[in-house]
Amino acid sequence: MTKNAVVIGAGLAGIQVSQQLTDLGITIHLIEKEPIIGGLSTYLGRVFPTGDCALCLDASNEMYDGHHRKCQYRGLVTEKKNLKLYTQSEVKSITEADSGFKISIKSEPRYVNLDRCVVCLECIDVCDVEVADEYALRGGTRKAIYRPIPQGVPHAPLIDLEHCTKCGKCVDVCKVNAIDLEEKESSKTINTDAVIIATGVEEKIPLDFPGYEYRTSDDIISHAELARMLDPTGDTNGVVTTSAGDVVSKVTMVLCVGSRDKTAFEYCSQACCTYSLKHAEMLRELGIDVTICYMDIRVPNHSFHYLESSIEKGVKFIRGKPDKVVVRSGKPVTVVEDTQSQKLMQIESDLVVLASPLAPLGIGNDPVSAFLGEYGFAQRVVKERKVYACGTATGPTDIPTSIAEANAVALRVYSDLKGGI
Amino acid sequence: MKKLFLCTCNKTLNKWLDLERIQKEIGSTFESVKVHDALCLEEGLAFLDSEVSKDDAIVIGACTSQIIGVPLERRLKTEQVSFVPIREHVAWVHKEDKKSATNKAIILLQDGAIHVNHMEPKTAVDLQIEKKILVVGGGLAGLKVASDLVQLGVEVTLLEPPEFNKDDYVEKNQFMADSSTLKDTVNGLLATSKGAKKLNGTVTSLSGRAGLFSVIIKLDDGKEMDLLVGAIVVATHTEQSAPSLAKTSLYGKSENSVLISELATLASNKSGKTILVAQDPTYHESDAEGSYLLREVTQAAEKGNTVIVAHFNIYTKDENLYRKARESGVIFVRGTLEKVDKKKDQFVCRLENTLESQVREFTVDYIVLQPERKPWSGTRKLANTLDLNLDQSGFIKTRYSKMKPVQTSKRGIFIAGNAKTPMNLNDALASASNASLEVFKNIIAEGERKGWIPVIDEEQCDLCEACVNACPNDALRRDEDLIKHVPMNCEFCGICVSACPTRAIEFQSHKKDSWLARIEAIGANHKKLEGKKPFTLVYACSECANASIDQAGFTGKGYPTGTYVLQFPCAGMVSPIEILKGLVEGAEQVIVAHCPPGGCHHQTGDHLSELVVKFTQDMLTSIGQDPSRIKATYMIAALPNKMQEEVAHRG
């Protein structure tokens, strides 16, 4: 009998483990709460260690001979025979049954039929409703029927019914009858042999860390927000601006905001040092002045070249954790004691970027959180032969480590379910 | 029969393209022209099913092949298909100028018609694979690979290098985890990998291909053995060596100056001593080594010693180790050990802060150094034998560090654990299982692999071996007076074609004649429809560059009409001939678009195409022509604005 597994979370780790297992002949149900797959990577644009796209996948044996990595839009996830993707879906309950689990999921309606839509984008064109775009930082908008990001998969748009006026214009232009404004949410029960948790992390919005006035100023931002501005398809077309709309010339970055901190997140978020360097380098290429305030710079060997080239490109480093970032005459000022010179410095800049912690997404989400351990992260093997986890669901880390772990877990699941050749 | 199918994409493309004129002007090129409103939907696919037979050659004018090609490949009865992305490459990027956009569509569809003329059926690759595996290295990762694969029923030979010593392995690799965890893991793996055949010896030569490697091993007793294996996993260990600080800190001169691996013994014998532990600022340590340092200094402090750590950057994935070290009383001081003076039984240590000339002095009983972790000393030799690349630190290089962490530059050979970089236990185990997975996938692979391959004309071949050297995948070999192709290793990139000085290699379906005919026709048709308007040719690799151009469509990043994209399997296939031909046919600009630096899917195409363009530019300069008419650049999907930036016409 063919074995099957449920993967919760379609970030890069969830996708990778699903791809590998389908290639090994296991049927996968991949459950994602967002309308598009990719998780954090949908925000990132370009990533270390290779400087290419965040939305890149490793090819699978079934498609493209497992030869090369491919962009997500090339159908790797949506066209595989044994991989069933459920977007806008959440797990409602997980109950142990005979030899596996019964998993019930609930899916929100997209109002656009994935099997009918040809992605002509006409509906988006005719929609009159414009609302703030979640992926935009500087006032960009989207329609009520929209595609979150250009490379987003599945390609078909979705309707944000909260803002939709049901004017029916999109329905009229959609001659292939893909739009159904009356679509209802649906439920499904899946019998499965194993569960793989790949619920990943989010970049914590730094609202509650005392001292950093993230709440008061739109010129104090997080790295995911900076990534949106650096994206040439974002609302600023790749130009880094202040909230007043001016082109930025000076940026200060603060590392370990809320991480490695007994009063907030005790652990080190692992990836922020390196993506700060990545962003610093990208900003330098735009001619922007960058200062990084840090405690330790933790860069894995595969990305050491980012440290070298940041230094080479003139990024300034100050060893010290800022006590606070304040706003003075409209500009953020970082107050930091340089622990090397023991001087108190006040750095005024156009923009301050905070390296906020990577916090587990699985936590607080009921059926999933039952499997989580310390700090809300799971073990690779949560329950022998039954429940597994991979990617940042097991701890904050970068893409290479997430992928390597997803591969390792795929092998483990396969040998537990199938036993061998 | 040659047939054209056009898709209106939900009756939208006619907004930007005059589909009627297209049909009229191109009608005579094809035996039939059919228009559909949704070729990619089930009804469209069924329509193609009924319209296309096995012997037809067809051109699809619709969305990008990357989208419609996927379902079509499963449904179409013919392999002779050329895709013309009139949506992403034409309609969506030339919304302002319907006439020229229509002209461009006509020109590209005519190009598609020539392209299919030259198309051949793909060649099937012999996938025979030996279901036996060789693992080199008997440490943790090697044992894990052996254990994984033995449990999956695969025959494994585990080769331990001659100098490898099982008995002190745990002791020498304490940087990976605390000693009891490490010991338990190794013992567990020794038990579960029992089914593997264990040998001691050295690999002395490798031949064959991925899936069927022949390895010669010189055993420790001097005998040689020949082993046939399907894949090889290199799981060699690391060695520690004294850091550059050794001299300053009198390491080797005084027995009280030691490496961190000796700290535990030192601290267990003595307490109440003052110990300075120094990091070397010139060495970039891994998280495993940082964690190790923290574990050791904590223990030493807990034994009642005063421990000072002179550091500049401590890397650990376990913040609690840092905390525990502080709690146990370890004193952390930022700075570098600059000078050591011996004073009786003690050392006077001068710590300097690199930025500010701030100096502190400590008088201590012992100096302990964080050593450097180097690849096993036999790594270079092994890499030479197996034909693998090394990285800057001498570890074996991965093929692509983001997504292919265990693949090497060579098909069928993988790396695991510390062969790649110093790793902690957890990461090393993941890395090993990752390698096991790749090996296993190869072993159980079913179905067929097909592609267009290079074909060598023996008459024309001078045996210069340029192609053999250029092929990034070891898929071409000299065999006496012939160059032979090894399809299993081949990635169908075509790099060999551009390397051959006598042009003795033809690539199926992408023959020289076909490129020249296509470029010529684009030039002629452009002149016919657009007159004197300048035009640009973009020779794009079918991986990242083509994706970037597709995404330009999705994001509406328009660029001038009169820009024609020709897809090459890899930018490394483009030679000066196609570039010059483009100029000869009147192109104002020829752009070779490749993957990002170091990111070529075929390993070397980004670099090669830059070289080819540079070389062609020099040629142009030397004959008094403007070299800026040609350029090479990278394009990726995350930068869909690249076309817009690169394709700007002068005047």
Ligand SMILES: Cc1cc2nc3c(=O)[nH]c(=O)nc-3n(C[C@H](O)[C@H](O)[C@H](O)COP(=O)(O)OP(=O)(O)OC[C@H]3O[C@@H](n4cnc5c(N)ncnc54)[C@H](O)[C@@H]3O)c2cc1C
């Ligand atoms: C600003 C920033 C920049 C970064 N830059 C880089 C970089 O350059 N290079 C690099 O290597 N790494 C980088 N990282 C880290 C990288 O993004 C992560 O390592 C990686 O994306 C993690 O992938 P994942 O699949 O584990 O998790 P995620 O991407 O978080 O995916 C988890 C998925 O699970 C879904 N999910 C969660 N809970 C549920 C549920 N209950 N039901 C259904 N679905 C659920 C989520 O919606 C999400 O799609 C960066 C991170 C940030 C924040």
Ligand code: SF4
């Ligand atoms: S829903 Fe209809 S109109 Fe909208 S993109 Fe899909 S096919 Fe086009």
Ligand code: SF4
């Ligand atoms: S990765 Fe760097 S910035 Fe992030 S928490 Fe760790 S030390 Fe701080």
Ligand code: SF4
């Ligand atoms: S260069 Fe490319 S196409 Fe030619 S033999 Fe090598 S892998 Fe195959």
Ligand code: SF4
């Ligand atoms: S294959 Fe696609 S996603 Fe991957 S790096 Fe290239 S362009 Fe980007």
